[in-house]
Amino acid sequence: MGAKSLFKCFLPVAFTIALSALSALAMTDSPIKIGVNVPLTGFAASDGESALNGAKLAVDQINKAGGVDGRKLELVVYDDQASPKESVAIATKLIEKDKVAVGVSCSYSGATRAAAGVYQAAKIPYLSAYAIHPDITRAGDYVFRTSFVGEVQGRAGAKLVGDLLKKNRAVLITLNNDFGISLAAGFKEKAGEYGVTIVNEYTYSIKDRQFGPIVAKVKADKPDVIYATGYFFTAGPLVTQLRAAGVDATIIGQEGFDTQTFIDIAGTAAEGVIITTSLGRDSKSQETQDFIAQYEMMFNHKTDMVAASGHTAVKVAADAIKRAGTTDSAAVRDAIAATNLAASTGTISFNSLGEIIKDVQVQVVKDGQFHDFAVISDAKLLAPPTE
Template identity: 50%
Template sequence: MSRKLFLFLTLIIVTVMLVGCAQQPAATQAPAQEAGGESQAPTTGGETIKIGIFSPTTGFAAADGTSALQAAQLAVTMINDNGGIMGKKLELIHYDDAAKPDQAASIARKLIEQDKVVAGISGSYSGATRAAAPIFQEAGVPMISAYAIHPDITKTGDKIFRVGTLASVEGRVGAELVGSVIKGKRVAILTIDNDFGVALTEAFKAHAKDLGLDIVLEEKYPLGETEFRPIIGKIKEANPDVVYATAYYNEAANFVSQAKDEGLNATIVGQEGYDSPKFIELAGPAAEGVIITTDLNRDSDRPMTKTFLEQYKKTYNEDADMVGASAFDAVQLIAYAIKTAGSTDADAMVKALMALKDFEDVATGPFYRYTPEREVVRPIDAQIVKDGAFHFYHEFTDPDLITP
């Protein structure tokens, strides 16, 4: 009988590994599947300029991957409706990487070798993006990471750029927000236990020390957590006036709702992981008063931000999120690079991007410039949830703060 039990346990472990692999962005099992590609070309015939994108449209990250793909497609459509680039239409080629590094790597090869794209976009998470970046770099094809924020991505080489804000910058701005704008004194930190959360928290803590903030509690929780009540009890005992909680929108919605249920009175400060209309939909009234740092200012009167928000809503009947805006901007950047370079030559495109100055044609902009490390310098916004929507709260433009 004990042999049978052993067999069952083995089976369960195998099962958990098989089924649970969808839980971990960094997991690298499962044989690389032949990803079903779908070309979303305008059927005009003749030559097109091909841009490749990989994003997870199945699996646990499907929401973000779909937002990224839809927004990128919107940018391509808008550019083509305006006559394309150099008389040619753009063509977006998408494959689903399920946010898995091994799939992202094989997709990168496919995009480069088979589809012969002139540039690539990562609409996926850090793990998958880090796997694909070296392949683009080696082939000499420029790649832009839309919203994956791991520092190593751009360190891959001189062809790899980023649209999103580095965690080290965003964490620093978060501390500035708490210390100088909200004027909090006692801070509790709740960190999502992955690259994203840990990098943010480290930057936050470094700057919080400079500002003399008192960190009264620090806790980490796993990705996908839904039950925050026990930890909220601990936070309440520490009696902070601000909680800096790194999270994606689903964890954030659960945390914020349960904090309200349990009577936690501190101001909750989040960051771009919260930046989705889904956060407000899922958290409901509990979301009111939550403040986040993000790249997307929904009250902006910049024409491109307005156009993007309006067109996205019109096309997909959903409100746009930060992830989508970033992928949209990646396409805009590539289009700008090709136009400025006057060709699809990789080195010329890279040169054009490196020389970029006060670029306004992006939804999450303006982009002041790219650093030599190919990180974008841009103002960072604080948004507050009011009456069921994100609204402008504060803008950070101090170069010391926002330069990576």
């Protein structure tokens, strides 16, 4: 046998070895997939875009810093239109076909709650970025939430009104959905403790933009503080109309107000509005400052709380995979449960139910921008539900 035929004989073997080595290399280099369900069309598309942008920025930051254990992070994104019908199918697809390591919901409560059950059944960790319904984390031990449940933030609102602002005649203007109702419930639960009397409560639907009747009645109620729940697209017109009618009570909002678009809509009427939220604009934290600056650079749009929540959820997932040293779902779940991370929304950890533990940021609108007003860090007041 000549050298040539020896070579010929070994060539396929060598080729096979090389190929398998290559594929092994490719295995370790293949990106870690994070599945995202997010409303990119339909009524929730504005929040969806913000949340997804936040998530994209997180991936960008992580990959630029070398990825997770040398592997790149990759988002697999599907539009769920904030609909449970879509999100269940998407969850199944992300788990079975895309084989994602972790799921992140950048969607609303209805869609998130429905998908949570699918992730729990498949034992794949699922992080809800900003959906508020208490039942989401009750789906099981693989489901976590990186934002406040409504009641916690509502309780912080009561402390803000009674303890920090020393106001005592409150009117509630409540958005009639799970978000508004759970916030109002938290506020009402603690209002008495802080000496706040609730003079009246009005509810409105998410589609309302004209608040003439409520404003007329609130004017007659003469409150000294208004606890108004809603999103920027309801809150902007509401605040404008309250101020135009000459209602000068302090207006307290929450994270739904937390976007520059709110200030664009309400203009000068937004001045002095105080909100409880997750994003401290003047925060000294490097992570938060980087997030605010890089978000504006990357998307040419001022950032908001929803974007910070999407960002935080991806950072939590990446951090957990890194600490676990594997994408094995049980190990990642345990790592998420043990999270202690400085994220753009503050330093966070989780309780036994998978609910977030962190401070509430209080922001005030001053000269057309959100600025720090106070931080509420009363652990007992802010304790999320454990069951």
